[in-house]
Structures are given as structure tokens and as C-alpha cells.
Amino acid sequence: MQTATVLVARYDPDQAKLVENTYSLPLKEDATVLQVLLHIYENRDSTLAFRYGCRCAKCGECAVEVNGRPSLACLTKATPGMRISPLRNLPPVRDLIVDRSPLDKRLSTQRLYVSAAVCEALGAMRIPEVYRRLAGCLECYGCVSTCSQFDWKNEGFGGPYVFVKLAQLHLDPRDTEDRRAQAASLGIRRCSSCRECRCVKGIPIRRDAIGILLGERQRE
Amino acid sequence: MIKRVDCDVLCIGAGGAGIVAAVTAAQAGAQVIIVSKGPYGCGNTRVSGGLVLRPNISPKDSVEALMRDMIVGGEFLGDQSLVESYCDRAHLAAELMEKFGLLFSRNHAGKPAPLPIPIGGHSLPRTLTTYSEGIPLGTALRASLAHTSAKILDETLTIKLLKSGSAVTGALCLRWLTGEILVIVAKQTILATGGLGWIFYPHTSNVRGVSGDGYALALDAGARLVDMEQQQFIPFALTHPESMIGIVCGEPAIAGPYGRLLDAHGGQALTHIRTRTRAEVAAAMSLAKEKGAAGEYGGLLLDLSPNLRKVVGAKMLEFLKQTFPSMIDAVRRAYGEEAANGRVPWDVFPTAHYQLGGVRVEADCRIRGLENVFAVGEVQGGLHGADRISSTSLAELFIFGSLAGEAAAKAAAEMETPACDFTSVDDGCSHSLKLPGKQGLLAPIRLIRKLQKTMWEMVGPLRDGGRLNAALSTITEISGQISDLRVSNRKECNPDLIEALELEKMVQVAEVVTRSALAREESRGGHFRLDYPKRDDGNWLKNIVVRIDEGSLRIETEDVTLSKFGLATKGGPNRLREHIQFAILSILPRSIQARVLDSRLNLGQYGGDV
Ligand SMILES: Cc1cc2nc3c(=O)[nH]c(=O)nc-3n(C[C@H](O)[C@H](O)[C@H](O)COP(=O)(O)OP(=O)(O)OC[C@H]3O[C@@H](n4cnc5c(N)ncnc54)[C@H](O)[C@@H]3O)c2cc1C
Ligand code: SF4
Ligand code: SF4
Ligand code: FES
Numbered sequence: 155m156q157t158a159t160v161l162v163a164r165y166d167p168d169q170a171k172l173v174e175n176t177y178s179l180p181l182k183e184d185a186t187v188l189q190v191l192l193h194i195y196e197n198r199d200s201t202l203a204f205r206y207g208c209r210c211a212k213c214g215e216c217a218v219e220v221n222g223r224p225s226l227a228c229l230t231k232a233t234p235g236m237r238i239s240p241l242r243n244l245p246p247v248r249d250l251i252v253d254r255s256p257l258d259k260r261l262s263t264q265r266l267y268v269s270a271a272v273c274e275a276l277g278a279m280r281i282p283e284v285y286r287r288l289a290g291c292l293e294c295y296g297c298v299s300t301c302s303q304f305d306w307k308n309e310g311f312g313g314p315y316v317f318v319k320l321a322q323l324h325l326d327p328r329d330t331e332d333r334r335a336q337a338a339s340l341g342i343r344r345c346s347s348c349r350e351c352r353c354v355k356g357i358p359i360r361r362d363a364i365g366i367l368l369g370e371r372q373r374e
Numbered sequence: 375m376i377k378r379v380d381c382d383v384l385c386i387g388a389g390g391a392g393i394v395a396a397v398t399a400a401q402a403g404a405q406v407i408i409v410s411k412g413p414y415g416c417g418n419t420r421v422s423g424g425l426v427l428r429p430n431i432s433p434k435d436s437v438e439a440l441m442r443d444m445i446v447g448g449e450f451l452g453d454q455s456l457v458e459s460y461c462d463r464a465h466l467a468a469e470l471m472e473k474f475g476l477l478f479s480r481n482h483a484g485k486p487a488p489l490p491i492p493i494g495g496h497s498l499p500r501t502l503t504t505y506s507e508g509i510p511l512g513t514a515l516r517a518s519l520a521h522t523s524a525k526i527l528d529e530t531l532t533i534k535l536l537k538s539g540s541a542v543t544g545a546l547c548l549r550w551l552t553g554e555i556l557v558i559v560a561k562q563t564i565l566a567t568g569g570l571g572w573i574f575y576p577h578t579s580n581v582r583g584v585s586g587d588g589y590a591l592a593l594d595a596g597a598r599l600v601d602m603e604q605q606q607f608i609p610f611a612l613t614h615p616e617s618m619i620g621i622v623c624g625e626p627a628i629a630g631p632y633g634r635l636l637d638a639h640g641g642q643a644l645t646h647i648r649t650r651t652r653a654e655v656a657a658a659m660s661l662a663k664e665k666g667a668a669g670e671y672g673g674l675l676l677d678l679s680p681n682l683r684k685v686v687g688a689k690m691l692e693f694l695k696q697t698f699p700s701m702i703d704a705v706r707r708a709y710g711e712e713a714a715n716g717r718v719p720w721d722v723f724p725t726a727h728y729q730l731g732g733v734r735v736e737a738d739c740r741i742r743g744l745e746n747v748f749a750v751g752e753v754q755g756g757l758h759g760a761d762r763i764s765s766t767s768l769a770e771l772f773i774f775g776s777l778a779g780e781a782a783a784k785a786a787a788e789m790e791t792p793a794c795d796f797t798s799v800d801d802g803c804s805h806s807l808k809l810p811g812k813q814g815l816l817a818p819i820r821l822i823r824k825l826q827k828t829m830w831e832m833v834g835p836l837r838d839g840g841r842l843n844a845a846l847s848t849i850t851e852i853s854g855q856i857s858d859l860r861v862s863n864r865k866e867c868n869p870d871l872i873e874a875l876e877l878e879k880m881v882q883v884a885e886v887v888t889r890s891a892l893a894r895e896e897s898r899g900g901h902f903r904l905d906y907p908k909r910d911d912g913n914w915l916k917n918i919v920v921r922i923d924e925g926s927l928r929i930e931t932e933d934v935t936l937s938k939f940g941l942a943t944k945g946g947p948n949r950l951r952e953h954i955q956f957a958i959l960s961i962l963p964r965s966i967q968a969r970v971l972d973s974r975l976n977l978g979q980y981g982g983d984v
Contacts, residue, residue, distance in 0.1 A: 161935075163604055165809035167866055173537055177817070182615075182616070184615040184616075184617070185617065186617045187615065189616065189617050195819065195869065196817075196819050196820070196823065197695070197791060198413070199820055200817040200818070200862070200870050200873075201862045201864065201869065201870060201871065202869065203867035205412075205413070205737075205866070205868050205972065206582055207412060207416055207417075207421070207582045207583065208420075208421040208581045208582075208619045209576075209617065209621060210421070210618065211703070211704075212421040212507070212508070212699065213416045213420055213421050213581055213698050213701060214416065214422060214512075215413060215416055215418070215581075215582075228617070229707075237787050247866055247867055248864075248866045248867040250758065250865050251551070253551065254413055258414075258445065258516075258526070261516060261519075261520035262520035262521070263443050265520075265521075266517055267475055267517035267520055267521045268517070274474055275469040275470075275471075275472035276467075276468060276484050276485075276486050278480075278483060278484035279480065279484050280480070280484050281477060281480050281484075281505075285477075286505040286506070289477075289504070289505040289506040289509065289510040289513075289515065290505075290506040290509055290510075290699065290700075291509070292420075292509060293512070293516065295413070322513075322966060326477065328678070331770055333670045347738060
């Protein structure tokens, strides 16, 4: 066990800015970022606000930035000197908490649910392999942190999360809407020359979601 | 500064049960509000294994056969009228899930692919799987909510149920992100707050918010809780590193036909693991630990490698990787690639998984003794008796969530908005409302950690009178310390405040669990006592029922009514038949075995890249 310093950039709503706090604490070899946050919360400062749920990369609640990259706190190894900060591109609320609602709302405004006149349940269908990979999306909103084009106030551009959902629907044999056209109207052309998207659990968003919606790849 | 909003139907909790109820009620025309402590769609439902009951896959199956398995599996404690209500509607679950947008794994012919063998206490194959466990179920639930007019208020914690006489009239809530206090007045209320695994942290598979609030809310409103000592510990969970303690890595079936469970001396702690119940395996492991046969990390070794020598074992691992990617990833992170491939044994110990007891309801999910209120999902009690057979819970969320949602919408259409007296709201919870800024010495999290440690060590998978009494005295001590809490005073996102509110409920629920466990002087299902190691049908075919009487807990017993199935009923796995099936398979040529298994386990469809 070594003693290490970590930085936590906490959003302060009164000053409307990030305030960096430095904590020096014992760091075990295999400690995760979540354990570091819990250590601070339990031993130093019980006002530190952050989200977590499952501790095993399934609930999608613990997404933060670590050294500027969106990461699941429970999945990411803690390192001395690391900087933990809230996800970018969503309204910060306090400390590491960002407001999830602007993206939640797009589920209804962009109809991100299976649209089908009659949804035949348990029928025979062939499900593309890519669908299976996208099904692992935790809806943690980490990826929007990496997109310079995304702005939560501007519904005119989809951004990585919305494109992942649209690709899932495009690949869902039951969905009847033209999701490629929808993606086009949500500005997916801007992604043609961009490769910045990053998923916290390694879903290849650019290839499997955006590529499919742009028609760069077929359904397979 | 209390704000008031009105609705027809209020759903408390936005895991599977709450969202299904909300969507159903909204589709039936009700004005719905759904609140949840965490982000909606994120509870245990999303982190689940995604195993879903689908009856009638085998022509031998019937409503009766499923009932028999559930009642025998539940060791006869279950409420048979509730079980019947469940089994009558069981065929709806998988279909409803796909209507909500989920897709179950398909086979080579494109049809939903059930597991080829019965698992986890079933006598027949009845389980569908998904792509990516419970994750796409969470996605589907969120999406289906977006398709309705239901108003979502997530990160909103219910502090108290409001009442007028014996009717529930809504709830008092705290919006965590803003600090705002909200009174929601509702014609009908549906309680769907999930279980309580968090009171055993870190020895639990459950998510952070699942700390038993609903049981305390219901008790306070005058409901009864039944068989709260019945806690399902799932046998296989990780023991290290520290960040992963208690994360689930499989149920007994994962041992496969040839897997072994070894203690620190190399002896087998138990044989025929695959077909045993979770309760049996968890008890055997706890006993081995008690006798000093656990390893360095307090666990036993689950050795899957003997399976690998057989075609079936190798195929089984391939199947596990495909079907439970997150679970196998967790094993890989904890124990390495060789372990994830089954070549190196896994260090495992049971973890708190599912609260089998809960709020006492009628067969239509209305809370007994109260009006205008339902309980659905894990918070409900009586369905699973003393043990829950596999895949039945996620189905339950749809079976009963839809039942309650529909009934609530119908009842709401026929009544007026109840009157709500703001002063009484204030009186009933002025204490909670005064918590912010409280100047004590103790951070709530400290007391929570102390409670969790006690619950695991004294009221965990291995219990006896001494431990349970010791737990009670610690619980009393913690309860006394609550008056000395220190809670910060800020408005937005105040973790201290959430935790202080949770702590009060956790302490009460911990007391209920512990006192129920003390009362039941036998071992049955999820409740294993060293000082009463045998099941005792002569004296203990009884439900333990808890209520609040003049401010304190009252524990009573009631005889179980075996209305349909008596003690002689047969159900559950047929060990001999399964043994013969594996024996037949193993005498076929290896290439034929491989082909049979590929087709039955739905492997190799997409090439190696999964
Ligand atoms: C790791 C794991 C694997 C599992 N695998 C399976 C499986 O494969 N098959 C199966 O059938 N079952 C499985 N189960 C069991 C099943 O997942 C759960 O029993 C089920 O999901 C519970 O659903 P629920 O809707 O009742 O509660 P949850 O999904 O836990 O949701 C509870 C909701 O209530 C909210 N809440 C809690 N307290 C309050 C409050 N005071 N105010 C407002 N809201 C509140 C929470 O925020 C959350 O939204 C598994 C469970 C776990 C933990
Ligand atoms: S490809 Fe670039 S522009 Fe497009 S969503 Fe990803 S990060 Fe944003
Ligand atoms: S694509 Fe990845 S980063 Fe984006 S929401 Fe899904 S899981 Fe999170
Ligand atoms: S805590 Fe659930 S994903 Fe990290």
C-alpha cells in the first residue's frame, strides 16, 4: 500500500465552476476509482456527491471522467495523481453529479423505443450480431463527454448516445421507422470524418453504431 | 416549503416492477407519476442475469407443474393463493417483455432459445436468456416509459406514505438533485421499491439504493411483513479483491455436471452441486467456513475444470461467456483469464441476493389491511416462501406489475382525489424534514457501515441464537446513536441526508429481519440456524408476521394454509433423469456430442466473435 495524491474536481453550484480538491490517501495496488471516492466519502468528507450502484459495470450510474476520459469508476483502476471530474457536456449539478435528464428526455422526443404497429412477441427473427454488442449499452452517458459536437441544449444533433440507440433500433427487426433517415436529420453526417467517440466499456460506437447508420457497414 | 402534485396512480420505485406498473396504468388512461431513489431503470433489474421464466416450453408443463415447483422449492412457506395467481399469469411475462422492447436470445431458426435443461429448482426447462443479461431489460423499460405520458421524477426518495384512515393517499418525497420536498397525492399507490440486499454490503449482489426502504414505508403505514428472515444467499460470489467482494458469479447450475466445490484442505464441501438449491449450497459453504475450512479470502474453491475434459463442459463455458458476458468479465478482472476460461478455480462465497419475505398482499397484490395501495416486485412477500426458484423474479415484475398497474388505473378512474391535510404531513415527518443541518458527531455512513457489518456477520448465511441476540444489541445501540447524527445542510445532492434517511429505515428493517430470524427456531430455505439445523414441519409450518403496534415491533406466527398442495407434493429437479441424460450424452462420439450441444446451447451461430 502506498500513499498517493488524487485530485477531485468538484462542481460548486454557488460559484458555478469546478473546484479542485486534493486528497492524499492510502492506495492499494488493485484499488478502483470508485473505492477512492468511497474512501474520501467515508473518511474525509461525507458531503462528496457521486453516483454508483452495482460496483461491477452493469448499472451505468458511476460514469465520471478520469484524467479527461469518460470511465466507469467501478471498472477503472485508480492511479496516483489521477484527476476525477464530472462528465462534460451535460449540466453539472454538484460535485461529480451531472443532470441526466436532457438525455433521458430524448428517449421520448426522438422516439427511441421500438416503433411497430403490432409488436409480434416471441416471433422468429434473425438478430444481427452487432445488435448483440450494442445491447450491452449501460446508458451511462459517458460517451457524450467525448463528443465536441454534442450540446445538451441542441436537439438538432444526436450525439453518440442517441446514435447508439438509433442503431439498436435500426437493427431491431421489429422497428418500422427509418432510423437512418432520422440519424441523418440529427446531423450524423458530421461524424463522417470524426473518430472521437469513446465508450466506457469498449463498445465500438463509431464502427457499430455510427458506421451502420451512415451505411458504411451493412446489417450483416 | 412543501410543493404538492396530484396524480391518479403513483408508482414508488422505477426498477422493473414500478415501470411495468406505471406503463400499464398510463396505457389504461391513468395520470401516472413514477418516483425512484436512483436514476430510473437502474435498480437490481438492470444488473440482473436476465434469466426469464417461460412456462410451457415442454409439452409436459402446466400451471400445476409450475406451482408444484414453486411451492416445493419454497419449502411450503409460500402463500398458495398468491402462487396460483402468479402461475395463472406466468405465460404472459416473456411476451410482455418483448412487447416492452426486449429481445430474447434467438436460436439458429430465429426462435427464442430456451436453456435446454431445467435449472435452479425447476423440474422442466423454463428459462429464456437475453443478449447482455439484465442490461437490455433496463433499456427496454426506460424506452417503454418514454412511450407513455407517465411523469418521471427520478432521484426522488420517498420518505413516508401518506394516509387517511386505512387508505394510503400518496407519499412525501425528497427530490435529491434539488433538495425540494414534494407531497404527491395519489388515488392509488404502488409500492415497488425492491429488496434490501444493501443492508449486507459489501456481501451483496444488490445495487446501492436497494436498502429496504419499502419495507419500512409499508410497516409505518400499517402493513404486515411476512417471513423477513428468509434471505436468499446466492452461493457463488467473488471474495476478492476488496472492490469486488460479493459480486455474483453464478448459481449452482454453473458448476456443470462435473464441477467440484473444494475446501481449504482439498476435500469436497458438497457433491452434485448443479441440481441443488441455492439455499442448500449456501448453507453447506457456510458450515465449511464455520469449521475452519475456508481459504485465505474466506471462500471455497469452485473448480469447473473437470468439466473441460468433457465436450459438455467445454461447450458450457462457451455458453456462459456468450450469455453472461458481464459476469464472466467480473471473474476475469478478479481472478484472471485462466479463471474466466474455467481452467483455474474460482474463490467463492455466498452473497446476499434476494429478500424472499416482504409486504403481505392479497392474491391481486393489494397490501393486506390497507386500501388503495399495492406492493409488487421484490418488496412483496409470500410468493417465494423460503426459497425462490430460478428465473421467476424478473417474470414476476411483469406478471404482477401489469396486474397492479391495470387494477390501480381502474380503481383510480372510479374515485376522487383524496383530501390531503398538509399539517398532518408535517407532523408525521417533521423529524425527517429537520435532518439537514443537524449538528451531531456521527456521519450517517459510519453507522450504516457498522450496521452492514453486523448484519453480515451475525444475520448472514449462518445464524444462531447467540449471533442473532448480539446483532439485536448492536442494532439497538445504532438506533440510539441516530440522535447524534451529523448531517450537512446543503440543498442539492446532499449525500449525508439521503444516507441519514436510509439509515433510519435500514435500522428498522434490520431489526425486523433479526427478530424474525430469532423467532424461527428451525432451518428452512434461506434461513439456516446452527442451533436448529433441521427443518421442523411439526412446529414451524408457520409464517412469521411482523407489524407495528403502538410504536414497537410485534412478531407473531400464523399457520401456513396448504390450500392446494400438501407436504407430500413432489416437485423440483429430477436428479436421476438429469444424470441419465448426461450419461447418455457422454457415450456418444465426441463430434456428435459437440453438434448436439452447439444446437441446444445455441452456439457457433455467429462465428467466434461474440
Ligand atoms: C445480480 C442479480 C442478478 C439477478 N438475476 C436474476 C435473473 O437472472 N432472473 C430473475 O428472475 N431474477 C434475478 N434477480 C432478481 C431480480 O433482478 C430482482 O428481484 C428484481 O429485479 C427486483 O425488481 P424490482 O422492480 O422489485 O426492484 P429494483 O429493480 O431493485 O428497483 C427498485 C427501485 O426502487 C427504488 N427505490 C428504493 N427505495 C426507494 C424510496 N425510498 N423511494 C423511491 N424509490 C425507491 C430504486 O431506486 C429502484 O428504482 C437478480 C438480482 C440480482 C441483484
Ligand atoms: S463520431 Fe465524433 S461527432 Fe460523431 S458522435 Fe462521435 S464524437 Fe460526436
Ligand atoms: S455507448 Fe458506452 S459510454 Fe455510451 S451510454 Fe452506452 S455504455 Fe455508456
Ligand atoms: S457502479 Fe454500476 S456501473 Fe459502476
